[in-house]
Amino acid sequence: MKYVWAWSFLSILLLASSASAQAWTRDQGSGYVNLNYRLIAADEIYDPDGNERSIPDYKQHAIGIYGEVGVIDRYLTLTFDGELYRRNVLEDMGATQGLGDLRVGAWTGVLTAPFRLALGVQLGLPTGDDSPSVDDPAANLIAASLPTGDGEYDVTFRSAIGHSFTAGSLFGFYVQGNLGYALRTKGFTDQIVYGAEFGTRITKPVIDRFLLILRLVGTESLDTGAAISGFAGLGDGVSFTSYGVELAARVWSTFHLSAGVESAFRGANVPSAPAYKFAASYEF
């Protein structure tokens, strides 16, 4: 029993600043909110076959949110995530801005030992604008190429597995993986989504405020080439695999600040550039 409490405490410490601790479902009334800013500045895109092609300077600013709250101990955690604001800027062409797409989800804990296993379902909502428009036909061509959403509802079924452990008395670790299948509508091709995350903390006073996270995230479109390929990372036919690193610091109580960078090393119909991310999170 002592070990169970110790491991639970370690898990909370480790995961408090992780953006989406899906394998660890929450107890009733507890929650987590993460507000983040992401910047992508690209002068190349991945074309449908993954070759890099030059484009005019393109910047994507996004203010995102991720939240989760426990409704029923272990068995029901609700999640909410998406882009509250997205701005696409294509140099000397135009810029679009507005609400991005949002997503709500529900997770249930299947196993708590010897590892965590949770199953979830997420509903993607087309709250963004998939085809911004203006009256000027010439400008409209630019506006329509800078969407803030994908314009379709989708349902993603996910499984997440996680485990936290220590190495001696100095290091605490967690590992987490997830795999899912996204059913898309509006004629879009389905996607396989996956991710893996490794976090570590040195369990010594002061320095235990910091958590280092390594991350691998990917999306694989089952597109056969018929997709209307965009370059903003939205829409049909989007695939990528990215790796990332994030450093989070506990500032006060359960309030954290973090900074990180992710970069796709392969992709299709997405910008080819690092994504810089800054976040503030709070757990209650």
Added chain:
Amino acid sequence: MRQTLPFILFAFTAVTVGCDADFVDLRPENVRAGGSTNSPMVDDSGVPMETTDDDSGSSVPDPTTQTGSRTLSPGTVVSSGQVVGVGSYTASGTASLVRTEGGTLELQFDDAFMSSNVPGPVAALSTRDVLEDGITPGEGDVLAGIFETPIRGPVAYVVGDEAEGAGFAWVYCNPFQVEVARAELTPAASAAGNGP
């Protein structure tokens, strides 16, 4: 449950206020005035491309608004070639420059034509074999019109007589300046059978 309620209300509110995006035009003033689709579409002196008249006196539609005709007018094939994808993009069909019986010059894509779909697709003509820095009239490039998606034929665009010597027809993502598909146009005398 009290702590869950704000979360649910916020989610509901956000979902119900899903809204259109705002657009800010960042094209240089002189380009906006001319109605061109991007900044490189000006001549060497910076003058925006404008609607022109051909020799027959008929007006050429504004290429920045022309979405093309789904009917291919009969006429004499000036030049034509097979449309092929650039890089990993795919395309098929034939593009032809046709002098119609009415005297206008048209860029025609036949009914077998189709191309990978991209945002902001346009049809263009050029004398050079690359468009990587945009459609530039000063380089001999001619914007023919806008493709509707999905990109497929038949579709025809009226172009000015200055396009008659073009060596290449293009499917081009204009905002992001990405070459999608290209046809190398061969004069009709050596391209028998390729016309629509």
